[in-house]
Amino acid sequence: MTKPARLSNATLSHLSKEVTRPGYDRSQTKIGIVHLGIGAFHRAHQAVYTDSVLASGDNSWGILGVSLRSGDTRDALEPQDGLYTVATRSGDEDSFRVIGSIGGLIVAPENPAAVLDAMTNAAVRIVSLTVTEKGYCYSPASAALDEAHPDIVHDLANPAAPKSAIGFIVEAISRRRANKIEPFTLLSCDNLPANGETLRRVVTRFAELRDSELANYIKENIAFPSTMVDRIVPATTEADRATTLSATGLVDAWPIMTEPFTQWVIEDHFPAGRPAWENFGATFVEDIDAFELMKLRLLNGSHSTLAYLGYLAGHETVSDVMKAPGFSELIKAMMDEEISPTLPPLPGFDLEAYKAQLRERFCNPALRHRTWQIAMDGSQKLPQRLLNTIRKCIDNGLPFDRLALGVAAWMRYVTGADEKGDAIDVRDPLAAELKKRAANKNNAEELVTAFIGMDQIFGRDLPENEAFVQLVKTQLAKLMRLGAAKTVTQIV
Incomplete structure (x- = not known):
């Protein structure tokens, strides 16, 4: 019996006819977003909206995914050229779509310099995050930066080799400022109240601990729009992988299971520009x-x-x-x-x-x-x-x-x-x-x-x-x- 092929750019044409695939030339996509925390939720939510933007003809918003801890996502998706399947399950019927918006993957602990290089690329206009509540290195009760957090202590002492999302962000802003590169927008997509303001608070405080002038630069130049994200995304199981193989005809090491419902409400404050996510279901508002x-x-x-x-x-x-x-x-x-x-x-x-x-x-x-x-x-x-x-x-x-x-x-x-x-x-x-x-x-x-x-x-x-x-x-x-x-x- 012939072993089924692995999902990749080369095997996209082998997909079952019922499976939706990227409707654009992925080789022409440019990285415009660096995403910190390339987990299942991001791949079921923001990456799907962005895939639709790329398919509409705007090829400037490819995503570079950064894992801040483990190499698991990179190890699963890199042999697949960053491609993966989203299975939408309702209980009545399932639908399958291959997403192509992730143009590269980096594991931060293995190569922090590569992450900082990517974040200081002038083509990158948005740095987004799904790092969960604990990734903000803050006190949940006060929403203030936990200045005794081991990663924060490390990053203040080692700004060129950070561990935390906050450390990477502030070092990248510092380098862009020094090189007179236009600031990016910081887009939190985590389940936090006023997530943009929370991110602003911890980033600004961390910068103050490094350099008061850098903190003032951030206050005056960096946008932190808040968002509300909603989609239920269970952890993927071996049974899910088998279901995906049966439906698509290709092996996918890390497909995503999710529900039909999806919602994304975003404060419209992107001085450096943004994708037209509103054309694919996102809602832009003044107050979130x-x-x-x-x-x-x-x-x-x-x-x-x-x-x-x-x-x-x-x-x-x-x-x-x-x-x-x-x-x-x-x-x-x-x-x-x-x-x-x-x-x-x-x-x-x-x-x-x-x-x-x-x-x-x-x-x-x-x-x-x-x-x-x-x-x-x-x-x-x-x-x-x-x-x-x-x-x-x-x-x-x-x-x-x-x-x-x-x-x-x-x-x-x-x-x-x-x-x-x-x-x-x-x-x-x-x-x-x-x-x-x-x-x-x-x-x-x-x-x-x-x-x-x-x-x-x-x-x-x-x-x-x-x-x-x-x-x-x-x-x-x-x-x-x-x-x-x-x-x-x-x-x-």
């Missing part, structure tokens, strides 16, 4: 704050709550959780009664339809979005997804019982043992400290007291709010006594 809060609180807050409670209840995927008794009702009530009243007005936007659509997306059985995957890095996600919403509820005298249950479920999860006593693989930048704080704590009172003292997560206000502390203790006590499944059905 309301969209960001809506998505962070409704989608991401609900997702995290489902992940922690669902994992504890023994469910592998979000769609499994939504089918279990009480969970769908819990999330609907949390959206309607606790989250929606905290949101600023969005004139002309159908919030009820959006919430119904979210719940429908969570139920998509074709997307095997693992609760364990969503549960990662909770110490970085909790402030934006749940705690800031709770703060708003407290300010406005609103109930937050279900939001507090989500916080309690995170605390139960990061103890590192599930309801059967089996070990949980807790992936978190603060995993060691969380484990230490949870040690020998046998009840809700002790656990809440131990965790709530982490001001990098909870700040200093919430630990002093007796109503918040007592409610989290109450919810955690229920989880420990009844288990997640029974707690949810009882609350509903």
Whole structure:
């Protein structure tokens, strides 16, 4: 039996007829975007929009992908000439599209000089990021640069060989400034409130620690538009690779599985120019704050709550959780009664339809979005997804019982043992400290007291709010006594 060929420029013509392929000459594409954090989400989202721009005839916006940690993505895609398949799965039918917008890949730890050379190329007009919350080297509670972060300490001492996204950005700006090259625009595409402002804050502070004149240059010359990004992208499995091979006829080492829904809202502030992403579904606005809060609180807050409670209840995927008794009702009530009243007005936007659509997306059985995957890095996600919403509820005298249950479920999860006593693989930048704080704590009172003292997560206000502390203790006590499944059905 003949072994199937690998996806590449040379084998594009071998693709099944039903598969959409790049509709342009990739050899004529120029690199105009350097993207830091070339993971699955970027490849399912921004790279797809950009692929459409290239197909429209504007060949100046190819993407150079930079991995800041591992060489896995480079190792998978480089033999494929940067090509990969996006499988859009709805539960009714699947569609497959090969994306060609990634024109090169660099692994930063192997060659930091090459990354800086690329970022100082005058043709590069945008540097974008999907580095997750922890990649900003900031304190999640204050959103200020963590000046004691090991990567920040290293990068201040070694500006020509940085480790962090922030270090690369500031060194590249410094070199462009010295060589009188027009500044690029910095485009955060991570799930952070006011992500552009957050990026501005940490970049400017890092520059101040290096050189006050450089910091002033950044304040005056660099644009940091905020964005709201939305698309559910589960981790790729071997079964997904087999499905892709069957549908396309070619081996793809790292295809992407995603849903039909995609949304990208962007502040329109690109002094050096930008792709016409709006022609392919993106929305450009003057003020993005309301969209960001809506998505962070409704989608991401609900997702995290489902992940922690669902994992504890023994469910592998979000769609499994939504089918279990009480969970769908819990999330609907949390959206309607606790989250929606905290949101600023969005004139002309159908919030009820959006919430119904979210719940429908969570139920998509074709997307095997693992609760364990969503549960990662909770110490970085909790402030934006749940705690800031709770703060708003407290300010406005609103109930937050279900939001507090989500916080309690995170605390139960990061103890590192599930309801059967089996070990949980807790992936978190603060995993060691969380484990230490949870040690020998046998009840809700002790656990809440131990965790709530982490001001990098909870700040200093919430630990002093007796109503918040007592409610989290109450919810955690229920989880420990009844288990997640029974707690949810009882609350509903």
